[in-house]
Amino acid sequence: MALSSLLQKLLFVNQYNVKNGRIEILGTPFIMLDASDILVLQEIDKTKMYNSVKKSSRSNMKKIVQHAQVYKNIKGQSLMNIANLSKKIAKSDEGMIKTLQDFFDVYGLGKLEIIDLNNQEKSAMIRIEKSTLASEQLKIKKTGKCVCTLTAALLAGIFSYIFDKDVDCVEKTCLAKGDEACDFEVS
Numbered sequence: 001m002a003l004s005s006l007l008q009k010l011l012f013v014n015q016y017n018v019k020n021g022r023i024e025i026l027g028t029p030f031i032m033l034d035a036s037d038i039l040v041l042q043e044i045d046k047t048k049m050y051n052s053v054k055k056s057s058r059s060n061m062k063k064i065v066q067h068a069q070v071y072k073n074i075k076g077q078s079l080m081n082i083a084n085l086s087k088k089i090a091k092s093d094e095g096m097i098k099t100l101q102d103f104f105d106v107y108g109l110g111k112l113e114i115i116d117l118n119n120q121e122k123s124a125m126i127r128i129e130k131s132t133l134a135s136e137q138l139k140i141k142k143t144g145k146c147v148c149t150l151t152a153a154l155l156a157g158i159f160s161y162i163f164d165k166d167v168d169c170v171e172k173t174c175l176a177k178g179d180e181a182c183d184f185e186v187s
C-alpha cells in the first residue's frame with residue numbers, strides 16, 4: 001500500500017497508528033467513512049458541520065506543526081518542512097506548498113492545487129481537479145449546487161492557521177455542477 005509521504009513520516013515517528021480497531025494521527029482518532037455517506041451527512045446541518053470541521057482542522061494543523069517541531073531535531077531534516085508550516089507560506093515556497101499538499105492528501109478529498117496565495121491580504125484561491133466528493137455526487141446525479149462543503153471547511157481551518165487569522169472558504173465552482181474543477185476562495 002502506498003502511503004502519502006506525510007503519513008510515512010508520521011509512521012516513522014510513531015504518530016500514525018492503526019491498532020486495536022483505532023486509527024490515530026498525532027493522537028487524534030480518525031474514522032474512515034464512505035464518501036457517499038459524507039455527502040449525506042454534511043446535508044444534515046451544513047453550517048454546524050462547516051464550523052466544527054474548520055475548528056478541528058485548524059487545531060490539527062497546530063498539533064502537527066508542534067509535533068514536527070519536536071521531532072525535527074531528533075529525526076533530522078525530514079520533518080523540517082512541516083515544522084516550517086507555522087511560518088507564513090508564500091506562493092514561491094515550493095517545499096512548503098508540497099508539504100501542505102501532503103497534509104491535505106491525508107484526508108482523501110482530492111489533490112490540492114494553490115492557484116493564488118496572498119499573505120498580505122490573507123487570501124487564497126485553491127483548485128481541486130477531481131474532488132472526491134464531487135465525483136461521488138456525479139455518480140448519483142449532476143446537481144445545481146457546489147457539494148464540497150467538507151473540503152471548504154477543512155481549507156478554512158488550514159488557512160486560518162497559516163494566516164493566523166480567522167478566514168473562511170467558499171466553493172465557487174464545482175465539478176458536481178458541471179464545472180471544470182472545484183475552485184475555492186479563501187478570505
Ligand SMILES: [Zn+2]
Pocket residue numbers: 131134146147148171173174175176181182183
Ligand atoms: Zn466541488
